[in-house]
Amino acid sequence: MINVIGLGYIGLPTALILAKNGNKVVGTDYNIDLVDSLNNGELTFEEIGLEELFSEARSNGITFTTEYQKSHTYILAVPTPYVKEDKKLDPKYIISAVNGVLDVCEKGAFIIIESTISPGTIDKYIRPEIEKRKFVIGDDIHLLHAPERIIPGNMIYELVNNSRTIGADNPEIGEKIKGLYTSFCKADIFVTDIRSAEMSKVVENTYRDVNIAFANELAKICRIDSMDVYEIIRIANMHPRVNILQPGPGVGGHCISVDPWFLVGDYPDLTNLILSARKINDSMPRHVLGRIRDIMREHGIKDISKVGLYGLAYKENVDDTRESPTLQLLERMDENLAFGVKVFDPFVKSRIVDHQFMNFKDFLNEIEILVIMVGHNHIKSNMDLIKDKLVLDTKNICGFEGPYKL
Numbered sequence: 001m002i003n004v005i006g007l008g009y010i011g012l013p014t015a016l017i018l019a020k021n022g023n024k025v026v027g028t029d030y031n032i033d034l035v036d037s038l039n040n041g042e043l044t045f046e047e048i049g050l051e052e053l054f055s056e057a058r059s060n061g062i063t064f065t066t067e068y069q070k071s072h073t074y075i076l077a078v079p080t081p082y083v084k085e086d087k088k089l090d091p092k093y094i095i096s097a098v099n100g101v102l103d104v105c106e107k108g109a110f111i112i113i114e115s116t117i118s119p120g121t122i123d124k125y126i127r128p129e130i131e132k133r134k135f136v137i138g139d140d141i142h143l144l145h146a147p148e149r150i151i152p153g154n155m156i157y158e159l160v161n162n163s164r165t166i167g168a169d170n171p172e173i174g175e176k177i178k179g180l181y182t183s184f185c186k187a188d189i190f191v192t193d194i195r196s197a198e199m200s201k202v203v204e205n206t207y208r209d210v211n212i213a214f215a216n217e218l219a220k221i222c223r224i225d226s227m228d229v230y231e232i233i234r235i236a237n238m239h240p241r242v243n244i245l246q247p248g249p250g251v252g253g254h255c256i257s258v259d260p261w262f263l264v265g266d267y268p269d270l271t272n273l274i275l276s277a278r279k280i281n282d283s284m285p286r287h288v289l290g291r292i293r294d295i296m297r298e299h300g301i302k303d304i305s306k307v308g309l310y311g312l313a314y315k316e317n318v319d320d321t322r323e324s325p326t327l328q329l330l331e332r333m334d335e336n337l338a339f340g341v342k343v344f345d346p347f348v349k350s351r352i353v354d355h356q357f358m359n360f361k362d363f364l365n366e367i368e369i370l371v372i373m374v375g376h377n378h379i380k381s382n383m384d385l386i387k388d389k390l391v392l393d394t395k396n397i398c399g400f401e402g403p404y405k406l
Helices: 011-020 032-039 050-059 092-104 121-132 155-161 171-182 194-224 229-236 259-266 272-298 325-335 360-365
Strands: 002-005 025-028 063-065 073-076 109-113 141-145 164-168 189-192 307-310 342-344 369-372 390-393
Touching: 002 011, 002 092, 011 025, 011 050, 011 073, 011 155, 032 063, 050 155, 073 092, 092 109, 092 121, 109 171, 121 141, 121 194, 141 171, 141 194, 164 171, 164 194, 171 189, 189 194, 194 229, 194 259, 194 272, 259 272, 272 325, 272 369, 272 390, 307 325, 307 360, 342 360
Parallel strands: 002 025, 002 073, 025 063, 073 109, 109 141, 164 189, 307 342, 307 369, 369 390
Antiparallel strands: 141 164
């Protein structure tokens, strides 16, 4: 049996696809409401293909509980936040999950950590927890790290088609667990040591963060001298060895906006470029706020309640609001005592902020300035409804002339 610990955006799809492929799977989460919903056949977030996968997994006998199970294989997909003061990983959820496993596991059990962790986390925090419980690593317990590589909005496809890395102390153990992942992953699976696996995942997301920061800094430079950053990027990208990304209102999600801080926290004297990139991307919500003020001044609008933010999710076509640039922007508006801004997101079905609308037309009727923070397909198909608004298009998706840009 496989016990998957943590039934959020990463753990649940992993548990479901393992069950679909014939494995006996029990999913565990401390959230009683979440477990009850899943046992009642109700998903807690939307994802392409997730309902079908959920149905197949339930037909194959997957169950959900708040209790850790006696098992031989554990997959840990719990959150890994960072401490804002020193930017280091907060390992409390991983440590708690490992100890929960050690309370019930069979001798020789495999503990596979899928959560993204900073390099050295397993050596620093996990091995000591196991050893102080008098378990022998490599005999009583086999530790592995198989960092997830999926993104909300395309999870099911990427679970099957993205390559994977498995870090293990013993290559033979790594190959054995590779066999488990081969049961559903069609892409290449690489076996390496644990620290290399830890570092590789953090490096992937840091690389993306740095490249986004370059595009965002270009947007700021071009704004100062009234240049069109999108035209400049389009022309520059005609070069065969140039591929500049598009600027945006900030970086969200639980990967790109978080993982680089792990390196900054652990290597503060060596991460000048990474730290600068983080600061640039974290500054973009404030830059958007400045652009809103510019538009308000230009048109003599003094009432902030006439501003509407479209999009609460951190990326298009998902309901995931973790580290959302819109939420970051709202925090900055609170700091400046500017309350009353309207918000709408077609994917976010519950009210999570003040002045959040559930109907798009009602939302539009209340505002004069529309700020597109997320490029959902919904807004792309409703361009005719927003042409009479003052539009700040932070995603460069409007197909008509006139919107303000970053």
